[in-house]
Amino acid sequence: MDDRKLKILAAVVDEYVRTGEPVGSKAISQLEHINVSAATIRNDMAALEQLGYLEQPHTSAGRVPTFQGYRLYIDELMTPPSLTDEEKERLDDMLGDSDTPEELLVQNAAAALTELTQCAAVVTNAVPRFSVISKVEVIPTGKRLYVILLITSSGSIKNKACRLEFDLSHEQLEFFTRYIEENLNGVSVDELSEEMFDKMVAAVSAYMVSLSPLVKGICELSEDLRQQELTLSGGEKLLSCDDLDKMEVVRFIEHKDDLSSMLEETFSGIQVKFGQESGTFAIGNSSLIVSKYRKSGREAGSLGVIGPMRVDYKKIIPYVDYLTQRISYLMSGGEENIPPAADTDSAPPD
């Protein structure tokens, strides 16, 4: 596998990403950093096609990268430039600071990615799962009406109204609150199970039957917390890129929840997945650039960009990379180390 061939492959990808047209030997030969003739390039391109890195839409058209071609390009050939300080500042502004609630942080990241890349962005937030219940309150708010308040160590707050069959006396309420507090305080949201609540229902029912709706309410709130939140933003951007099948995009947007599993299958570090590589449902010619952020060392969610395979990886990857690092940093209260004038992960070209 020739050095020149790799250079040509990279050039083809770059050109194709830039123009969107199949790229021919002549176009490549005219690039500054290429000093061989079109004929030579033709030979090499034929070889690259043999190897499965390029393909021709039809005989007399230029070449287009196959997804193996993109794969090689992304993994080996491409050298994404590091962000300038201005770009970083811009991202920081869009993201928020350490006072920004975590939930908003990831939402902002999605919005930023959508705007900067003109692609769809997807974020998940599994943080509440890893946190522990730090407070449960039951507040009477009317005739037989109570509000349950559930707060986690990560700052998620959920509330729910709950109607009982009888009013609770002050003692009953206190009993209940103490009981719940003893059983739930400090328990990780992840550990909360149906059985636990069943047991608790049984326990409080022994004291007073009509308390069980409250336990059920708490159970439902904890379910809310446990399921990781997935947000797709800017899905409509996908409609305007004509590499993607409109019908597939619409189906995708409607079933965005299926993304969860795709995002779960992700290792740490930045990753690129193509639609056709994914067993689960995905858009045909799409590519997903995704990375997981961490909170205090623990994987806490992912953020990614979904676009056509023909996206500007050089541009997007640094964005995703920086945002994950930054979110990890902010969520960990500054513990997670982030290179201050961060090189992303690659040596400079040449």
Place this chain on the structure above:
Amino acid sequence: MDDRKLKILAAVVDEYVRTGEPVGSKAISQLEHINVSAATIRNDMAALEQLGYLEQPHTSAGRVPTFQGYRLYIDELMTPPSLTDEEKERLDDMLGDSDTPEELLVQNAAAALTELTQCAAVVTNAVPRFSVISKVEVIPTGKRLYVILLITSSGSIKNKACRLEFDLSHEQLEFFTRYIEENLNGVSVDELSEEMFDKMVAAVSAYMVSLSPLVKGICELSEDLRQQELTLSGGEKLLSCDDLDKMEVVRFIEHKDDLSSMLEETFSGIQVKFGQESGTFAIGNSSLIVSKYRKSGREAGSLGVIGPMRVDYKKIIPYVDYLTQRISYLMSGGEENIPPAADTDSAPPD
């Protein structure tokens, strides 16, 4: 304006709604309830075109209603059938009962409309505005961290985390809670103003400066309550109808908040508005079928359907109509009168 011409106009609209193709004189003449020849219909259709109710996409095609045509059809010609009891039951099931929280009620209505009409549905809920503050709680949840809980008489619950500069002693907290309670309990959300909070900030600051973030937090929560909530559901349905410009739809979904003003300009009773009639931004060939529901006699929000101009008004109008009535009824605790076997608003045909 001939009686027959009106009949023909109605037939054209019906056929066009049914088939989506421009409709010709022959197709009309073959309808059962039309007993004149195609030639006669041609003459009438030419007249209707003159009057601005029909138009031809091109010379040798059938006719399509103009939006004036639709307007006349909807206002004068159409006779939507009343719902059957099964349909009403179905809607009742989807909507919920008197125990369903009001917020959920309108969400359910939106979901039902989306499903039944295969169009987008939009609902607003201004109820919280009309309710009064029934409870304010401040709950310490961590180091200098407090959660504010705001509950209204209509059952809306809002919470917000708030970080202070110092921890509050038990007495300080009690003072604050009592002060807020005295000043806000029973106050209508609508009456809450910036100035009121400014005054309160001044008052609590006199006692302890670092309390003011709490007041500000409450102020922000009240703003949340005050602004009417607008939900667009099933927006993606609009993408699959090819009468509508995809780009416009996308822009519309992104800026759905602009709908607020469109919905505000609405009188009581059911109404149909067309995209091109609306000064504010709207989708080109779209039509909005909207009606306001009331809570105890007061306008409390609207619900509507957005689709292409070519929608089945006969089907949709009764749905929207019934749902508004039903919501009004449920929200008013059964006071608002609803015709038990409700005729919608029109005499049966013929």
Place this chain on the structure above:
DNA sequence: AATTAGCACTCGGGGAGTAAGAGTGCTAAC
């Protein structure tokens, strides 16, 4: 006077044919 039948006309859609252009693969020369 209103309605209808008949007929010429118009216009858009779809298929066939064609010319242009872009890019290739191959061969022979460097």
Place this chain on the structure above:
DNA sequence: GTTAGCACTCTTACTCCCCGAGTGCTAATT
């Protein structure tokens, strides 16, 4: 090993043409 040249292929865009649907008009009919 590289390059120039050339014949070949294939797509795209364009034109021409026909077909059919639907009209508008006129003349005949009720």
